[in-house]
Amino acid sequence: MEFFEKVVVITGGTGGIGSQVADLFYNAGAKVVIVDINEQKLKEVAVKYNKNILTIKVDLNEESEINSMFHKVLETFGSVDVFINNAGTEGKLCDFEDIQIDDLLSVYRINVFAPLLCMQHCIRHMKNRGGSIVNIASVAGVAGSPKLGVYSSSKHALIGLTKTAALENVTNNIRVNAICPSPVKTRMIDSIDSMRTPGDFSKSRKEYEAKIPMNRYAEPIEIANLIYFLASDKASYITGAAYRIDGGMGARA
């Protein structure tokens, strides 16, 4: 019961990685807030967990909905101890010279602006009480990623915000970290693989898996375990980090 009575908010909490994260914290005794745009899945989650759970439908594109979400969490549970900025979107694949500002904006709204606004709310609230924030970036946030310039640049931005927020809040006892996963078996990577090799989804996957020393995509629970660790007191000396979790990819030159 490591998180007994702690309030943990997870955006994108009904998704592939987010739902595993929610399970871990719920089983550790936390009061879990699951934030997502997917109403149907939120209903299923509310049935799955019967107490210490709050589900909130939020479109993270909308600043007003983010503000209301924080209001509701504080009204219901009184505090926020851990915040996981997990919701994300992959956008479309395109060549670098075809990147459109509108495409950047639609991906940045969810991958950069929403986590920024959520972090600002958290920091204001956690300033006198401490807390932990974990942002889900990507290996595409620490290296170039052909055809994924929009997504890749959004995750680079998220890491920059993570490090800055961490440095500015060391003395406030607020730890802010990011994680950088390689492909994980969720809807998102299926979507990217389908765009890379249309009509033969498994071709892209096999090509990518061959670049990973462990020769496979990650299971969502493997990513959730790192998020859980970074949020916990066991990671008390870790802040401003951007942890790769990549089956050995980063060890290659």
Ligand SMILES: NC(=O)c1ccc[n+]([C@@H]2O[C@H](COP(=O)([O-])OP(=O)(O)OC[C@H]3O[C@@H](n4cnc5c(N)ncnc54)[C@H](O)[C@@H]3O)[C@@H](O)[C@H]2O)c1
């Ligand atoms: N799957 C991968 O290969 C991979 C690799 C590296 C990083 N990531 C990152 O992991 C995080 C989780 O992704 P996932 O793989 O679980 O994908 P997913 O598609 O299963 O989950 C994303 C979740 O975000 C929610 N969401 C999307 N737009 C939203 C909005 N406007 N408002 C509220 N919620 C919204 C979705 O409903 C969904 O539940 C993302 O930030 C993603 O960029 C994924």
